[in-house]
Amino acid sequence: xxxxxxxxxxxxxxxxxxxxxxxxxxxxxxxxxxxxxxxxxxxxxxxxxxxxxxxxxxxxxxxxxxxxxxxxxxxxxxxxxxxxxxxxxxxxxxxxxxxxxxxxxxxxxxxxxxxxxxxxxxxxxxxxxxxxxxxxxxxxxxxxxxxxxxxxxxxxxxxxxxxxxxxxxxxxxxxxxxxxxxxxxxxxxxxxxxxxxxxxxxxxxxxxxxxxxxxxxxxxxxxxxxxxxxxxxxxxxxxxxxxxxxxxxxxxxxxxxxxxxxxxxxxxxxxxxxxxxxxxxxxxxxxxxxxxxxxxxxxxxxxxxxxxxxxxxxxxxxxxxxxxxxxxxxxxxxxxxxxxxxxxxxxxxxxxxxxxxxxxxxxxxxxxxxxxxxxxxxxxxxxxxxxxxxxxxxxxxxxxxxxxxxxxxxxxx
Ligand code: ATP
Ligand code: MG
Numbered sequence: 001x002x003x004x005x006x007x008x009x010x011x012x013x014x015x016x017x018x019x020x021x022x023x024x025x026x027x028x029x030x031x032x033x034x035x036x037x038x039x040x041x042x043x044x045x046x047x048x049x050x051x052x053x054x055x056x057x058x059x060x061x062x063x064x065x066x067x068x069x070x071x072x073x074x075x076x077x078x079x080x081x082x083x084x085x086x087x088x089x090x091x092x093x094x095x096x097x098x099x100x101x102x103x104x105x106x107x108x109x110x111x112x113x114x115x116x117x118x119x120x121x122x123x124x125x126x127x128x129x130x131x132x133x134x135x136x137x138x139x140x141x142x143x144x145x146x147x148x149x150x151x152x153x154x155x156x157x158x159x160x161x162x163x164x165x166x167x168x169x170x171x172x173x174x175x176x177x178x179x180x181x182x183x184x185x186x187x188x189x190x191x192x193x194x195x196x197x198x199x200x201x202x203x204x205x206x207x208x209x210x211x212x213x214x215x216x217x218x219x220x221x222x223x224x225x226x227x228x229x230x231x232x233x234x235x236x237x238x239x240x241x242x243x244x245x246x247x248x249x250x251x252x253x254x255x256x257x258x259x260x261x262x263x264x265x266x267x268x269x270x271x272x273x274x275x276x277x278x279x280x281x282x283x284x285x286x287x288x289x290x291x292x293x294x295x296x297x298x299x300x301x302x303x304x305x306x307x308x309x310x311x312x313x314x315x316x317x318x319x320x321x322x323x324x325x326x327x328x329x330x331x332x333x334x335x336x337x338x339x340x341x342x343x344x345x346x347x348x349x350x351x352x353x354x355x356x357x358x359x360x361x362x363x364x365x366x367x368x369x370x371x372x373x374x375x376x377x378x379x380x381x382x383x384x385x386x387x388x389x390x391x392x393x394x395x396x397x398x399x400x401x402x403x404x405x406x407x408x409x410x411x412x413x
Contacts, residue, residue, distance in 0.1 A: 010124025029129045033107035041106045043087040049077040055086025059203040066114040080113035093297040102135030121279030132304035142267040143243035164270045166257035169233040188218040208256040224255030263291040273315040283307025326352040328370035328378045336381040
């Protein structure tokens with residue numbers, strides 16, 4: 001029966017058929033984070049709006065158009081979190097984590113919210129996995145961050161992934177470069193899209209990201225910041241590259257790489273999966289040395305990334321199989337139902353995945369249902385304590401000793 005209610009535009013239900021693939025992504029990430037010492041952190045789903053205005057940046061698309069912002073009953077402006085880094089930096093400061101041994105290595109997973117036009121791989125509530133190393137400017141942390149995301153996508157088997165790498169330099173280097181870039185944009189103002197033209201002063205870097213043809217032509221001859229890196233910025237970038245090369249991680253320098261958040265400095269990176277079409281980025285991140293100071297803390301260099309779970313699942317193209325059952329306990333005789341449930345519980349305590357019929361089906365119905373749930377074997381309990389074991393693949397059935405059920409069902413077969 002169709003209900004008149006539907007999930008809100010841009011959102012979706014995770015049904016059991018999809019939940020397993022999703023859980024595998026989260027589990028794999030949790031294992032990778034645990035092995036590398038990135039401890040889990042969880043922050044609220046909403047924050048004061050100002051955190052994102054200051055943290056993400058007023059000139060960004062996220063703050064300008066994508067935030068779910070509302071006033072709460074106390075008249076405060078609240079925003080559903082569009083990203084995880086600013087909240088984690090807020091928590092880092094709020095809980096005095098700058099007093100701990102640095103860097104503080106954190107990881108997270110959870111829902112995020114952006115008011116975007118929904119399409120494949122782009123939702124209004126989506127889920128990210130992310131990692132942050134806060135309190136170090138070492139290129140080792142940049143390289144480790146990239147390694148973790150490489151490992152995640154690799155272990156999950158995401159096909160056709162390319163790592164794009166760039167550097168935005170330090171804020172001073174960037175300021176000088178931005179003047180040069182603005183001059184180039186102004187010299188070609190007539191050819192730019194309206195949106196880019198209006199933001200020459202506000203956010204000229206975003207022009208690299210434009211899908212407007214005229215703008216793209218202008219950007220093809222624009223100066224890039226990677227060419228302008230010098231001094232410590234150039235050394236830092238060279239060190240990150242050398243570390244990736246030592247680790248055998250392939251990458252492509254992308255001098256036009258910009259990210260949709262204002263807080264990045266130096267290293268930025270993006271993992272792109274060609275098979276995904278327009279929403280091709282599965283994850284990305286970079287260094288954000290100025291963010292914590294921007295939020296009122298001490299100068300604290302940091303690096304991190306976030307990956308979209310839905311984009312990873314889309315790239316994997318998996319409609320996941322169910323969890324698989326070691327056995328299904330069927331009853332040939334109604335009097336055996338109590339015994340079946342008790343036995344199922346016993347076998348579950350022994351670590352086996354076992355189901356029983358909860359719907360009063362006939363034996364034939366139970367066998368059909370066992371097949372439906374993917375049970376490898378069915379134990380049929382007969383009257384007087386007898387039992388038959390049926391292999392669902394071969395259809396072979398034989399009597400088994402009720403005293404040896406654990407071995408019979410637990411064993412390979
Ligand atoms: P895009 O250019 O695709 O909008 P973005 O630069 O806004 O991406 P980030 O803010 O870096 O993305 O977020 C990190 C990751 O989160 C992205 O690489 C993507 O996998 C995922 N992501 C971002 N926005 C959405 C969305 N609206 N729906 C689903 N996944 C998203
Ligand atoms: Mg975006």
